[in-house]
Amino acid sequence: MLLPLLYNLRAQGLKVGIGEWLAFLEGLRQGLATNLDSLYRLGRALLIHSETHFDAWDLAFSATFKGVELPPDLREQLAQWLADAMAAEGGRVPVGFESMEELKREFEKRLREQKERHDGGNYWIGTGGSSPFGNSGRSDGGVRVGGKGGGGGAVAVADERRWQGYRTDLTLGVRDFKVALRALRNFSREGQIQLDLPGTIQRTAQNAGEIELDFRPARINRMRVVLLVDTGGSMDPHAALVSRLFSAAAELKTFKTFDIWHFHNAPYRYLYRSYENFDRTPTGEVFEKLTPEHRLVWVGDACMAPWELFSSGWGDAGPTGFDWISRFARRCPQSAWLNPDPPKYWDHPTVRAIGGAMPMFPLTVDGLKRAVQKLRGGAAARAA
Amino acid sequence: MEPRFSGTRRYIADEGLLADVNAAVLLGRPLLVKGEPGTGKTMLAAAVAEALEMPLLVWSVKSTTKAVDGLYHYDVVQRLNDARFGEGDVRDLRRYIRYGVLGQAFRAEQRHVVLIDEVDKADLEFPNDLLRELDEMVFHVPELDETVRAAHRPVVIITSNAEKELPDAFLRRCVFHYIAFPDRERMKRIVDVHLPGLPEALLDAAFTRFYGLRRVEGMRKKPSTSELVDWLTVLARAGVPPEDIVTKFPFSGILLKQEADLELVKSRR
Numbered sequence: 287m288l289l290p291l292l293y294n295l296r297a298q299g300l301k302v303g304i305g306e307w308l309a310f311l312e313g314l315r316q317g318l319a320t321n322l323d324s325l326y327r328l329g330r331a332l333l334i335h336s337e338t339h340f341d342a343w344d345l346a347f348s349a350t351f352k353g354v355e356l357p358p359d360l361r362e363q364l365a366q367w368l369a370d371a372m373a374a375e376g377g378r379v380p381v382g383f384e385s386m387e388e389l390k391r392e393f394e395k396r397l398r399e400q401k402e403r404h405d406g407g408n409y410w411i412g413t414g415g416s417s418p419f420g421n422s423g424r425s426d427g428g429v430r431v432g433g434k435g436g437g438g439g440a441v442a443v444a445d446e447r448r449w450q451g452y453r454t455d456l457t458l459g460v461r462d463f464k465v466a467l468r469a470l471r472n473f474s475r476e477g478q479i480q481l482d483l484p485g486t487i488q489r490t491a492q493n494a495g496e497i498e499l500d501f502r503p504a505r506i507n508r509m510r511v512v513l514l515v516d517t518g519g520s521m522d523p524h525a526a527l528v529s530r531l532f533s534a535a536a537e538l539k540t541f542k543t544f545d546i547w548h549f550h551n552a553p554y555r556y557l558y559r560s561y562e563n564f565d566r567t568p569t570g571e572v573f574e575k576l577t578p579e580h581r582l583v584w585v586g587d588a589c590m591a592p593w594e595l596f597s598s599g600w601g602d603a604g605p606t607g608f609d610w611i612s613r614f615a616r617r618c619p620q621s622a623w624l625n626p627d628p629p630k631y632w633d634h635p636t637v638r639a640i641g642g643a644m645p646m647f648p649l650t651v652d653g654l655k656r657a658v659q660k661l662r663g664g665a666a667a668r669a670a
Numbered sequence: 671m672e673p674r675f676s677g678t679r680r681y682i683a684d685e686g687l688l689a690d691v692n693a694a695v696l697l698g699r700p701l702l703v704k705g706e707p708g709t710g711k712t713m714l715a716a717a718v719a720e721a722l723e724m725p726l727l728v729w730s731v732k733s734t735t736k737a738v739d740g741l742y743h744y745d746v747v748q749r750l751n752d753a754r755f756g757e758g759d760v761r762d763l764r765r766y767i768r769y770g771v772l773g774q775a776f777r778a779e780q781r782h783v784v785l786i787d788e789v790d791k792a793d794l795e796f797p798n799d800l801l802r803e804l805d806e807m808v809f810h811v812p813e814l815d816e817t818v819r820a821a822h823r824p825v826v827i828i829t830s831n832a833e834k835e836l837p838d839a840f841l842r843r844c845v846f847h848y849i850a851f852p853d854r855e856r857m858k859r860i861v862d863v864h865l866p867g868l869p870e871a872l873l874d875a876a877f878t879r880f881y882g883l884r885r886v887e888g889m890r891k892k893p894s895t896s897e898l899v900d901w902l903t904v905l906a907r908a909g910v911p912p913e914d915i916v917t918k919f920p921f922s923g924i925l926l927k928q929e930a931d932l933e934l935v936k937s938r939r
Binding site: 469495 | 686690692693694696697699704746747750753754836838841842843844845846847848
């Protein structure tokens, strides 16, 4: 009965491990889930480890349990709830019904229908957001089924997909970027001189208890990062997104060196500090200063007319935009291209060409994380 | 029968949170609580301890905290000093072992609630270094060649601000709970606990303003519960009429701490 849930979760890309699954079953054995609501809660608490996966959990849960038949004793309980609820309402008739009798008739009719229709999952009493019978509280009047208010039916809650906004593969903010970029740190002992306590103790002990101080340099970040950003034209719609990446990167003062260069469509003869005041440097000069230690992060949609990529730009002789990109990628093997367009638009000649020169990732938190793994030289990263 | 947590007079918990706390207590797994600042993550542990009638031990994690700090600390420097100046019995190693929060909870005669506050402040590897200790509730003290085993598995509550990603292996061992920001209805109950008896009109006006602010796009730091409570206290003390709250936005500096946010709100009016 529960196994389909496991497969639905894995289909959603949630890697549920044996350990959590066993804990979940143990929770069931301990009686922590007595109905669909508590099953939803328990499963989410044990199997899901981030609010960013809640939406995927909702989808998996709803796919598993939508249309599950109500056990017979639950129907009897529903009838009992109706009686209690009507007593509690004190005879007040909900909006849309003539009388208590009509309300009761309708309730029983739906109960009967449910018994007859085995697929009647979306018609449940107790889960429907707009049904007068249930506990999600959307309807102006009606009968609340179940004990306390507050929680809607699990499937109804799952169907609402209220956690959609938390998905990291769709949305991202400065903070998310920062968390992802922080993984780029690479510490080494080159910083200011600090007192080394264990060393001091070691040397003091060797010195027969006469205090002997020992010092060593503090840890600093050795990572050198260069950000190359396509600006203007087709990138305008992504301006807000890219600026978020910028503020995240700028606030992280932990890199040893951090440079930002701009280009339009592809790098030609010059790279720009800023377009507004025409502050530019020959691309070759920037290139010469790079070492294989530098990490290159390109940001751009990589989508342009093929001649724009494979020409030197504005009648210049010299390397084409694609030549420059390939040269940069060869000099700095730890390069990644972040594309603000979703991968479904990547089937384009220039996108494919650039994607062949270096791994390309979507400009989302997940994409950035994979890019950072690649930049760290992690083998786990795979191009999208 | 295990003790069950059902909230306290001072702490308003929703049903989902209660279920997750009880699942964690029953399964003996740490409860990982995530959520925006000001949603009451830290207060939860105190409330659980009060409701379950267990003593609370707090371990506030800082950027320099090491996993071993929570277990024990061998005060070498003190011993060295004593040896140098001939104070106390330096041969008795036990005198120089100081137990950390987890160490104390493991050795206690009674079941404790342990709060590991802001676990994401520490180094990225910090949670991984605690895996075995939290799983088996056991650790070894090489200096004494002794194993400390928990007589009563403490109820462990861990909070995180999502500043850093927590490692997968660690997450897999936790019961996860995300505290969503309280809606108006629940916020009313929370405020009522802190500031009972505020006039309805004042609350309504202030809530409208407050939730309006939280919806503003591009806010650097959204105002949270604790700031709302502070703001309401000041509004009530100063006797600001409710209609002024919406039109004039008095004491805005209490809700908005960043200059840029104040400017943003001003520009939208």
